[in-house]
Amino acid sequence: MSEERVGFFTDTSVCIGCKACEVACKEWNAIPEDGLSLTAMSYDNTQALGASTWRHVAFIEQPRPEGRTELPLAQGESTAQETPVGGDGELRWLMSSDVCKHCTHAACLDVCPTGSLFRTEFGTVVVQEDICNGCGYCVPACPYGVIEQRPHDGRAFKCTMCYDRLGAGREPACAKACPTESIQFGPLDELRERAALRVDQLHEAGVTDARLYGHDPDDGVGGDGAFFLLLDRPEVYGLPPDPVVTTRDLPAMWQHAGTAALSLLGGLAACFALTGRGRR
Amino acid sequence: MSTTGRAGRRRRRGEQPVVPRADFESYYGRPVIKAPSWAAPDIAGYFFLGGLAGAGSVLAAGAHLTGRTTTATALKVSSLAAVSLSAAVLIHDLGKPSRFANMLRVFKPTSPMSMGSWLLGAYGPAAGAAAASAVTDRSPRLGGAATGAAALLGPVVATYTAVLAADTAVPAWHGVHRELPYLFAASATAAASGMALVVGPTDENAPARCAAGLAALADAAVTKAAERRLGMVAETWREGRAGALLRAAQVLTAGGAVTGALFGGRRGGAVASGLALLAGSACTRFGVFAAGIASAKDPRYTVVPQRERLDEASA
Amino acid sequence: MAQLDGDCKGYFLMGENPAVGSANTRLQRLGMANLDWLVVRDFSLIESATWWKDGPEIETGELRTEDIGTEVFFFPAAAHTEKSGSFTNTNRWVQWHHQAVEPEGDARSDLWFMYHLGRRIKEELAGSTDPMDRPVLDLVWDYPVDGELDEPAAxxxxxxxxxxGPGGDPLSAYTELKDDGSTRCGCWIYCGVYADGVNQAARKKPEWEQDWVAAEWAWAWPANRRILxxxxxxxxxxxxxxxxxxxxWWDPGQGRWTGRDVPDFVPDRAPDFEPDEDATGPDALRGDDPFIMQADGKGWLYTPAGLEDGPLPTHYEPQDSPFPNALHPSTPRNPVRHLMPREGNRYHPSGDEKGAEVFPYVVTTHRLTEHFTAGGMSRWSEYLSELQPEFFCEVSPALARERGLENGGWATxxxxxxxxxxxxxxxxRIxxxxxxxxxVHQIGLPFHWGPNGVARGDAANELMAIALDPNAHIQEDKALTADIRAGRRPRGPDLPKLVAEYRSRAGITPDTGTEVRK
Structure with a gap:
């Protein structure tokens, strides 16, 4: 890595769900449209990250009365009348822009048999379209469900953190387009410091739900190059609670495969030894 | 809004868990990880064919060494056929055949698929030479060496596919990354001994009948161990299409082994036993494949074990 | 209405899509079907350009293409990147944008269209002695054109x-304008936007090279004044x-007003200035009268004259409302509201009137981030359309239960x-x-959709009555009553039949909802 490692800090506490990141990403990277159907999942018609979706804004509507100070809007009986006709208590609307995590230990990169996926000088993980041969191994390897093969093409695509823009000294398109600085781009060390301060600030303000996700270099993927400030458990946003890079266990797997192969060899040898030579 | 799909899923058919399903949260019930887009006939088929070829080469070498020439030749041919078909389905799964060349750009121990490509690159010609020599009766020396080489590489061809599957985030595969190689070894042995029973003369099939018995015992034991290891994810091995296939696999493999042991001395019995073993092995591979897909498509199997792990760590 | 009555013969639509964006879109289309000619300039074939061949009334059989006499002209329009010009925002900043690329195909800027239309009309009328044509012939219409497309210089x-000014020099501010005919100006508030012969609106000095008022970023009307x-x-x-x-603030040393911004005051009128008794106009303002556009120089809470309804606001119910007016029981709705009762624009019974229960729910229309107004700029963009691909209604779980509506299903x-x-x-959320x-249950309807484009759907404004506020004549499309039922709407002639059935069930007559008082 010849340059400083850079990344994203996505502070979902200030995301307004405008989806400018999704559009900027598609415009800059010339990604095809991938579906024109209404999902009825709040305002999320994108559904998930994928071959043609490198930023995805999740919308979560939660009934969540506790922990919030409500000022009565009017005196008298109006509050007493708040007997719901249906389940209509207080609710909160969580929005969060998801992206490739650019893991420190990236399973997609590890398992790629062609060398198409590589670690750039910025510490990011990028697929080289001309080398990818469409084997699809990276897809189930990713613990976050980020990378995907494009239908009718077969090759895998995902966020490049705008590798071309980084090379020209520019920030990625999504961060540039974000109007609230929910998506922050910069040197990873700086972002981690900033994120820790932000969590403290939110805790002091009474937002006890605030937590960081993917910031810890000691987690199962060695820390994410794109990490998040969330207001609920990761799984609520469709993120795995405790992802582990699958290749962490690869030495053990090879060992067991070797032992199993030897067992096969030994077992069959034993059969021949037991049954002897010739016609039996 | 049915919001975040907290629990409350429809019950699936099949075995009901003793303990109630754990409450869990997800994003509208959508999967967390992406299931592989591999087609079952291609990839589960490859797992089966690789096992058949690899274990077949070992059996062939044993038969070769112990003078069971007919069986040896037949198995060498079947291994060559199986490995050729393997290569065909793998390349088919890539979409464009020309893309296969990129597999050979790098030699990458962290990628089981890269290792597998090189492995097949070495094993395939050995199996080919062994078969060619046996069929044409030429270059017996080279044939012998090739038979030996194929027999040494064969077990790895049979078991590395377990690493290929386990080295993913797919809960039903990665969760049994220790057990899966043994299951694949057992399944490969069942397939190869089944093939030996079908194509070999009855007076040469004693080792195959023995191997079938071993394979059936190992298959049953490892399947049990794997399900125990998987915890709640074992549901994916027991329910749905995967459950049906894996149950069929147990019945076919055990049945094939018992039939082989009792009636393998007769032609009809040997063929029936062999076909059952081959089918059983195929069911194991397709069953494991289906369990993996099912576990990837339901966020429960990604979220619950991870959440439990976190809660235990913080407790 | 004038179109329906046959008084209005022609219609220019430039960046407007009344077949989707205006109240009672069906009536808008029927109005356009009664014109002699219609000119639509837009990026895409919007609904207002194609209603005559594939609009909803063609499907219901209410209109037949061969019977429509309107001659429809569609002109593809150039986008802001394809032409130079200015945007004026609500901060009053006039911001210039430069052309980046030539427009594709037949697309031309609005300026190109208006200039060449004017030029051709003048050519057509050349030599006419009809006094009616005199003003057009006398019009100076001599803008320089540029490039292959003969684009007028914006x-x-x-x-x-x-x-x-008199010598042809550019004026610097509206204060230089004279009423003796010696100066020329297109519009007084913009006077000075080209001061010193420089396009002041094109100034793009970065924030770090000037103070926080940023007086050298673009230009603000009037007189580059950033705060009025x-x-x-x-x-x-x-x-x-x-x-x-x-x-x-006042600088006593110089005897002038000074500060960060261009002072909005007579520059040398001292704070303690007191006008003569007989002074008039601006001369009659004291040195401490800051609101110089008001006759008395004071800030006003309300305007004493000029309003149809006023001066102070009060509460009236919407035209179609499920409730009587708690504040003015005898006058539920604004008595001077502008109604247009006619066939196709019938109003609902409201409050406790008989038949109000046929339309038991409240509808409000709203916008989405992903689409822009009637969709002409966003529903043809794949990237925006995939984010909000279909027209939807937002309802509470309780209403969904009451009417058997399913999340992701259809409702009419x-x-x-x-x-x-x-x-x-x-x-x-609802x-x-x-x-x-x-x-009373509410139904939220984003209004952006229409039957054309990449993201298609029915237009919420089909449901609206034309009812206008008395002062500004704004259409009332944020509050009305309606019924909702599970399933898709009928097709063809069954659709108007369903609506007629509702009208008769609610006992709606030409007079329903038109009364001034109860």
Whole structure:
């Protein structure tokens, strides 16, 4: 890595769900449209990250009365009348822009048999379209469900953190387009410091739900190059609670495969030894 | 809004868990990880064919060494056929055949698929030479060496596919990354001994009948161990299409082994036993494949074990 | 209405899509079907350009293409990146944008269209002695054109609007304008936008090279003044109210107003100035009268004259409302509201009137981030369309239960004007209203869709009645009543039949909802 490692800090506490990141990403990277159907999942018609979706804004509507100070809007009986006709208590609307995590230990990169996926000088993980041969191994390897093969093409695509823009000294398109600085781009060390301060600030303000996700270099993927400030458990946003890079266990797997192969060899040898030579 | 799909899923058919399903949260019930887009006939088929070829080469070498020439030749041919078909389905799964060349750009121990490509690159010609020599009766020396080489590489061809599957985030595969190689070894042995029973003369099939018995015992034991290891994810091995296939696999493999042991001395019995073993092995591979897909498509199997792990760590 | 009555013969639509964006879109289309000619200039074939061949009334059989006499002209329009020109925002900043690329195909800028239309009309009328043509023939229409497309220089138009003095020199501010015919100006508020012969609106000095007022970023009308009535930032004695927030103040040394911004006051009128008894106009303003556009120089809470309805606001119910007016029981709705009762624009019974229960729910229309107004700029963009691909209605879980609506399913929403179908989004965000002890369910409808484009759907404005506020004549499309039922709407002639059935069930007559008082 010849340059400083850079990344994203996505502070979902200030995301307004405008989806400018999704559009900027598609415009800059010339990604095809991938579906024109209404999902009825709040305002999320994108559904998930994928071959043609490198930023995805999740919308979560939660009934969540506790922990919030409500000022009565009017005196008298109006509050007493708040007997719901249906389940209509207080609710909160969580929005969060998801992206490739650019893991420190990236399973997609590890398992790629062609060398198409590589670690750039910025510490990011990028697929080289001309080398990818469409084997699809990276897809189930990713613990976050980020990378995907494009239908009718077969090759895998995902966020490049705008590798071309980084090379020209520019920030990625999504961060540039974000109007609230929910998506922050910069040197990873700086972002981690900033994120820790932000969590403290939110805790002091009474937002006890605030937590960081993917910031810890000691987690199962060695820390994410794109990490998040969330207001609920990761799984609520469709993120795995405790992802582990699958290749962490690869030495053990090879060992067991070797032992199993030897067992096969030994077992069959034993059969021949037991049954002897010739016609039996 | 049915919001975040907290629990409350429809019950699936099949075995009901003793303990109630754990409450869990997800994003509208959508999967967390992406299931592989591999087609079952291609990839589960490859797992089966690789096992058949690899274990077949070992059996062939044993038969070769112990003078069971007919069986040896037949198995060498079947291994060559199986490995050729393997290569065909793998390349088919890539979409464009020309893309296969990129597999050979790098030699990458962290990628089981890269290792597998090189492995097949070495094993395939050995199996080919062994078969060619046996069929044409030429270059017996080279044939012998090739038979030996194929027999040494064969077990790895049979078991590395377990690493290929386990080295993913797919809960039903990665969760049994220790057990899966043994299951694949057992399944490969069942397939190869089944093939030996079908194509070999009855007076040469004693080792195959023995191997079938071993394979059936190992298959049953490892399947049990794997399900125990998987915890709640074992549901994916027991329910749905995967459950049906894996149950069929147990019945076919055990049945094939018992039939082989009792009636393998007769032609009809040997063929029936062999076909059952081959089918059983195929069911194991397709069953494991289906369990993996099912576990990837339901966020429960990604979220619950991870959440439990976190809660235990913080407790 | 004038179109339906046959009084209005022609219609120019430039960046407007009334077949989707205006109240009672069906009537809008029927109006356009009664024209002699219609000109549509837009990026895409919007609904207002194609209603005559594939509009909803063609499907219902109410219109037949061969019977429509309107001659429809469609001109593809150039986008802002394909032409030079200015945007004026609500901060009054006039911001110039430069052309980046030539427009594709037949697309031309609005300026190109208007200039060449004017030129051709003048050519057509050349030599006419008809006094009616005199003003057109006398019109100076001599903008320089440029490039292969003969694009008029937008810069030259701006310079003309800004104005020139007697010697042809550019004017700097509206204060230089004379009423003796010696100066020329297109519009007084823009006078000075081309001061010193420089396009002031094109200034793009970065924030780090100037102070926080950023007076050299673009240009603000009038006189590049960033905050109006800024004399009020100083106390009556001319000193800043707050040292920290000081903005414009009196400089006694120079005897002038000065500060961060261009002072919005007579430059040398001292804070203690008192006008003569007989002074008139601006001369009659005191030195501590900051609101110089008002006759008395004072800030006003309301305007005493000029309003149809006023001066102070009060509460009236919407035209179609499920409730009587708690504040004015005898006058539920604004008595001077502008109604247009006619076939196709019938109003609902409201409050406790008989038949009001046929339309038991409240509809409100709203916008989405992903689409822009009637969709002409966003529903043809794949990237925006995939984010909000279909027309939907938002309902509470309670209403969904009451009417058997399923999240992701279909619903039909009906008024006396029309019926539309929408996908259902069940959400706790939509709460029932509780008024006078009664709960009434709401239905939220984003209004961006129409039958054309990449993202298609029914237009929410099909449901609206044309009812206008008396002062500004704004259409009332944010509050009305309706019914909702599960499933898709009927097709073909069954659709108007359904709506007629609702009208008769609610007992709607030409007089329903038109009364001034109860």
């Amino acid at each position: 810069d030259a138009v701006l310079a003309e609007i800004s104005g020139h 009535y800024n004399r009020a930032s100083a106390a009556p004695d001319g000193t800043p109210w707050s040292e920290r927030k000081k903005y414009v 929403i009906v008024t006396a004007r029309n019926a539309v179908e929408a996908r259902v989004l069940v959400t706790d 709460r029932p209203l509780r008024v006078e002890g009664r709960a």
